[in-house]
Amino acid sequence: MTGLNTISDAPATATAARIRQLTHHSSMHENILMHLLLAQLGLELTARGIEYDELHSRVDKEGFDVLLEAGGVARHIQLKAKTLGRKGRVISVNTGLAAKPSGCVVWLTFDPDERRFCDIRWFGAAPGKPLPDVGTKVAKHSRANSHGVKAERQKHRVLSLSRFKRLDDIAHLADHMFGLQSTDPVAFLCSRLHADAPAQAWLQSVTAGRFGAIPADVSWENGGAELAALINGYPLLELISDEQPAAFLERQRAEWNSTGRWSGDGITLWTTLFLELRADRFGASDVATSYERLDALAQQLRQALIELETADA
Secondary structure: OHHHHHHHHHHHHHHHHHHHHHHHOHHHHHHHHHHHHHHHHHHHHHHOOOOEEEEEOOOOOOOOOEEEEEOOEEEEEEEEEEEOOOOOOEEEEEHHHHHOOOOEEEEEEEEOOOOEEEEEEEEOOOOOOOOOOOOOOEEEOOOOOOOOOOOEEEEEEEEEHHHOEEEOOHHHHHHHHHOOOOOOHHHHHHHHEOOOOOOOHHHHHHHOOOHHHOOOOOEOOOEHHHHHOOEOHHHHHHHHOOOOHHHHHHHHHHHHHHHOOOOOOHHHHHHHHHHHHHHHHOOOOOOOOOOHHHHHHHHHHHHHHHHHHHHHO
16 A cells, blocks of 8 residues: 555655755746747747747846747747746736837746646737736735835736636747738748648648649548648637637638638638538538538638749749
8 A cells, every 4th residue: 555655646746846946946947938938939930931039138127028029020028937736826017018019928837747838828919019908906025024014016017817818839829929920821831730640641741831732623522621620720710810710700601602712811711621620520510411612612722722832932
């Protein structure tokens, strides 16, 4: 029994030890996590064909830790981080961040066992827009003075976790920071394709950016559904429209019903095909009675992607 308890308690004990170690070296830990985040963002932007630059603030009186500039968008970023398992549902935000163009706050949770970010939270607006209102609750110093009173920090406001949006991954974070960059649409699309290679050879070619490999006779039942599944259209939709998925799909279908053509470029068409796939799988589609519109969508997407590839050559 003792041996079993020792084995089951070992992971938790090891995790607790790692958390204590990180707590004892908090400044170094914060610095490491900042470099880890910036490295991952840099890899994501590079994969999209976007050049970027970063500048660091030596003091935090201006309200930001790092300035990232990519594709003409400048982001003043305040970073917050905590270790998985540690409590904390509020942070303080420097009001000076609101004066910066495209100011934002990124709140990370780090898993010391997996050595990765297990939770990414975002507080900000679209590129070019200022920081949303942080409220009026004034933050206080963490330590009390000699009279036991925690003085107010007049330039800091309390921001709760509920004000933050939870993001899927670093790619999703890059979306919110820099929007849809048009410098290299082929590289952008390739960066959004699923890493797991599909079984079909032509789909593997598509994931490498060789869109000409899409069969000339592609249709919904002949590769179209598999093509739709290569990409996650939900984050893409956030980049191209403020609409909810159902409203966006309804508008796209209305365009098809009216003109016999689907609206949009390759990114829009691929997002539409993805949403049609989701609608079909969740029973919110009438494709069982007619595949005509989806066959046309798959064909239009193929043509749009080939044109992108040709223009990029």
